[in-house]
Amino acid sequence: MFGFFREENALVCDGVPLDAVAREHGTPLYVYSAESIRRAYRELDEAFGAYPHRIHYALKANSSFAIARLLHRSGSGADANSIGEVEVAMRAGFAASDIVFSGVGKSPDEIERAVQLGLKAINAESAGELERIDRAAQAHGVRARVAVRVNPDIDAGTHPHISTGLHTNKFGVPLEHAGELYRRMSTQPGLEPVGIHVHLGSQIISTEPIHRAAVVVVRFARELRDQGIHLDHIDVGGGLGISYDGSRVPTAAEYAAAVLAIVKPSGLAVAMEPGRYIVGAAGVLLARVVDLKPAAAGHQFAVLDAGMTELMRPALYGSFHRIEPVTPRQARELCYDIVGPVCETTDALGHDRRLPALEVGDLLAIRDAGAYGSAMSSNYNRRPLPAEVLVDAGNATLVRRRQTIDDMLALELGGS
Numbered sequence: 001m002f003g004f005f006r007e008e009n010a011l012v013c014d015g016v017p018l019d020a021v022a023r024e025h026g027t028p029l030y031v032y033s034a035e036s037i038r039r040a041y042r043e044l045d046e047a048f049g050a051y052p053h054r055i056h057y058a059l060k061a062n063s064s065f066a067i068a069r070l071l072h073r074s075g076s077g078a079d080a081n082s083i084g085e086v087e088v089a090m091r092a093g094f095a096a097s098d099i100v101f102s103g104v105g106k107s108p109d110e111i112e113r114a115v116q117l118g119l120k121a122i123n124a125e126s127a128g129e130l131e132r133i134d135r136a137a138q139a140h141g142v143r144a145r146v147a148v149r150v151n152p153d154i155d156a157g158t159h160p161h162i163s164t165g166l167h168t169n170k171f172g173v174p175l176e177h178a179g180e181l182y183r184r185m186s187t188q189p190g191l192e193p194v195g196i197h198v199h200l201g202s203q204i205i206s207t208e209p210i211h212r213a214a215v216v217v218v219r220f221a222r223e224l225r226d227q228g229i230h231l232d233h234i235d236v237g238g239g240l241g242i243s244y245d246g247s248r249v250p251t252a253a254e255y256a257a258a259v260l261a262i263v264k265p266s267g268l269a270v271a272m273e274p275g276r277y278i279v280g281a282a283g284v285l286l287a288r289v290v291d292l293k294p295a296a297a298g299h300q301f302a303v304l305d306a307g308m309t310e311l312m313r314p315a316l317y318g319s320f321h322r323i324e325p326v327t328p329r330q331a332r333e334l335c336y337d338i339v340g341p342v343c344e345t346t347d348a349l350g351h352d353r354r355l356p357a358l359e360v361g362d363l364l365a366i367r368d369a370g371a372y373g374s375a376m377s378s379n380y381n382r383r384p385l386p387a388e389v390l391v392d393a394g395n396a397t398l399v400r401r402r403q404t405i406d407d408m409l410a411l412e413l414g415g416s
């Protein structure tokens with residue numbers, strides 16, 4: 001068994017009791033299962049079989065260094081959404097030729113660095129950005145490999161805040177304008193078109209929009225080929241969802257089948273940028289109850305020592321995470337609103353949760369917090385970033401220590 005499961009009533013990570021990990025390292029604490037990450041990566045990789053493909057793990061989901069390194073050692077490439085993520089990827093061992101660089105507003109410095117490094121592809125977001133990449137590449141006497149991020153105006157059926165493939169979203173270039181950009185590249189000596197990029201959004205729970213996007217993009221690649229523009233790959237982005245509430249979501253095999261059915265006849269390699277699928281279920285956030293008090297309608301407030309500063313998703317998108325006592329008491333169930341300590345009404349992790357009666361000091365696990373958890377944490381209310389533990393082969397290792405007030409103030413004039 002691997003991942004998070006119960007042994008004699010107590011929640012464990014890859015067999016290591018979470019109670020003990022929390023006692024040793026304190027809370028709030030992220031705990032990750034290395035084996036879950038490796039298996040999710042392998043499952044997706046195997047689903048594409050022998051067809052030419054490359055997984056570029058989307059660091060935005062979780063760029064903690066230990067996780068970046070683990071994925072590099074597992075054989076993954078990387079997808080970076082800022083030059084900061086590119087630098088982390090390089091320090092974690094990824095070669096420049098294995099990094100794709102996405103992102104809607106690349107600064108001049110980011111473009112300059114990306115061009116110098118010679119990344120596998122810069123996924124360009126606009127005509128203006130292509131021009132800026134061209135100029136930077138010419139200044140260095142190189143050709144930058146680029147893919148245009150096309151916006152196919154397809155509704156991925158996700159939460160509106162994480163949809164990116166509609167014309168009303170800020171991302172990419174409308175498909176009908178993209179042909180002109182590829183043709184123009186023949187007059188831009190700093191650019192080498194190598195692919196087409198599309199990313200519809202995150203937490204996609206049906207293969208149907210993915211299939212539709214593949215159809216559109218492959219048709220476009222064929223049109224380009226007919227015009228003498230030959231590409232290496234189609235980058236289908238990320239977005240494959242996970243089940244936060246136990247409902248059915250597409251498997252890696254179903255996802256691969258949907259993509260390959262369309263891309264295979266083109267002969268183009270597949271690049272993909274999954275984040276959540278690889279790390280989402282592989283992490284929990286551990287937090288302790290610091291206060292209990294009655295709420296309206298017979299509910300109780302359980303106030304935790306973690307909230308939106310550690311896990312912003314519920315406050316940001318109203319997302320659902322299962323919340324479980326690490327060692328449930330034998331007690332009658334009560335209905336809880338589980339909230340954080342931050343001075344914001346939206347700082348809640350779950351509403352209307354029926355749990356065996358809690359006591360102050362109890363340890364709770366917020367499940368499926370591996371993606372967009374730690375990566376989105378903040379110092380709001382001067383709360384230190386949480387510590388992180390990676391469990392691998394029965395060993396629980398502190399991979400990020402808890403931030404201190406000194407760490408925070410070190411950046412500020414007169415602070416240290």
Ligand SMILES: Cc1ncc(COP(=O)(O)O)c(C=O)c1O
Pocket residue numbers: 058060061079102103199201202203204237238239240273274275276277371
């Ligand atoms: C360009 C790009 N690629 C990949 C991803 C990863 O998405 P996910 O974690 O849903 O797989 C994102 C996130 O939305 C993204 O913006």
